[in-house]
Amino acid sequence: MKMGEVDIEATTEPLLKVEDLAVDFHVSGTVQRALQGVSLNLKRGRTLGLVGESGCGKSVTSLSIMRLLPQPPGHYAGGRILLEGRDLLSLPEREMRALRGGRIGMIFQEPMTSLNPVYTCGEQIVESLLVHSGLSSKAAMDRAVELLDLVGLPSPRERAHDYPHQLSGGQRQRVMIALALANDPDLLIADEPTTALDVTIQAQILDLMTDLRERTGAAVLLVTHDLGVVAQTCDDVVVMYAGGVVERAPTNALFADPQHPYTIGLMAAVPRIDATVDRLSTIAGSVPPPWVTLVGCRFASRCPLADDRCRSAVPPLRENGPDHAVACWHAPIEEATI
């Protein structure tokens, strides 16, 4: 990307803007807050990485954007999700349906089970095409084959007639990507698209996604718990911890100058920037369980720098550099102090 383009994009409104999103789960009579104050911005043509330990709310965030949280038990408790300024949370279900699979495509973590075993891969893509476009069934099938070709499946016309169980995990994930891209979405949400795949296939799928983003100009929200993946593929990063955003920055800035103690812990746990090993869980202590009501900083129980203010007041997400926001009373912190 040339410098001039970056400047133009920096001034344009983001495609997706999540503001202060809060999500509750009503579980057996109690209310558990799964997300609190989640905010992020995603511009066209960019890839935003959403990282954090297992259970920190990455999937809840991405499903919320599709408004696909099961309700009940899920409940949107506050905030807004703006797609080009329109709040998805207040959209009528009909209009939301038109966006799902239309302007927003989604890829899930589990390629082995995300396709319906009783329909062929082609039929499943065709179904999405027919719902969103005025194509005839014949034209839709041709387009489905084209899409399967686009995602790099060999002999796509034959594959279109295969049932999911006849394909490998990597091939099924390619079919899922084709499905998500079927109606030229502006936004592609990929919730850990490679976690279930083995390493070589992971790399291929990530390359494919990068390639497709460049070709289609879609914005990509890439959920992962792998900092190596973030370093390779993302322009910007949002770091989540226990249902909240703790740090937000362009990828380079985050890796060069991580400012939140949690992020620093993550970085320290990753020996090389391109390592693809999940080390997020090597920070001492564990995530507070969701039924605990947090008073101060959500990281206080594991933070070596926690003091009385940290334990009594929630640190706001503050800009601490160009596009670099941190939720920590003591930020910016020198890495050496931890």
Place this chain on the structure above:
Amino acid sequence: MMTLVLNRLIISVPVLFGVLLLGFGLLILVPGDPAIVMAGPMATPEVVAAIRTEMGLDEPVLTQFFRYLGRMAEGDLGRSLISNKTVISELGAAIGPTTELMVACLIWSIPLGIALGTLAAVWRGSITDRAIMAFSVAGVSLPIFFICLMLIHFVGVQWRLLPFIGRGGPLWTMDGLRHIALPALSLGLIFIGPVARMTRSSVLEVLRLDHVRTARAKGLSEPRVILRHGLRNALIPVVTLVGLQAGYLLGGAVVTESIFSYPGIGRLAVGAILSSDFPLAQGAILILALAFILINLIVDVLYALLDPRVQTP
């Protein structure tokens, strides 16, 4: 698909042999002497002995069995001891009405059971769900003869809406339809319950699967998600259940036909057994066993049609 059918047919052969063995055993083991039945209560011992020799009843069991198999192979099931008509012709006259009864029962009860089960699943926990489940449990736990008698008592006798004795003619005539309505209703009522309950639990299970979330993520409408990605997949275990219930259905048909004096295989079997008409009883039981095998064959084929993961062996 043809390989599957052939395979199932081959597997059916030992089952068929077992059924034949059972039919033969029935003749040997059951108390009561066919020769005495045939000769009538007034016959002298000499007449009975003569009949016994004629029927080959005093020969070794093994010889009798092979002779019996030989006759079966020729399609000769013997003659009824009571009417003296061939068993084949008696069965031939009864098989049509029983088939009609089965069709008339299944054609409404299976779709209705599936529809009710799906509604219960979609509105789980609601009043509708509870009402449907209560209805199903009642259908399963009430004995079939009780349902028949209640229907006869109210619909037939008190309100005089429908006839409840015999058969009015072929299914496509008005009289045929009116006569078959109550038996088909009774038999169907016991069938709805299991189908509805199985459909409900199967749909609930499928709706939790990942591929349903994918269907929603495609922007499909909720009815479409439920029917095409929920129910369609949920039908696979339901079909299996229907197959397993085939015996239950045939047993129900025996009771229903007897109560409504409906001239089918079931009533024929009961009448033959009560009057110790061994060849006819044997024939009727053979036909019922064949029907059981046939229903299971159809179920296997349907199963393979519904689930592309089923490999033809």
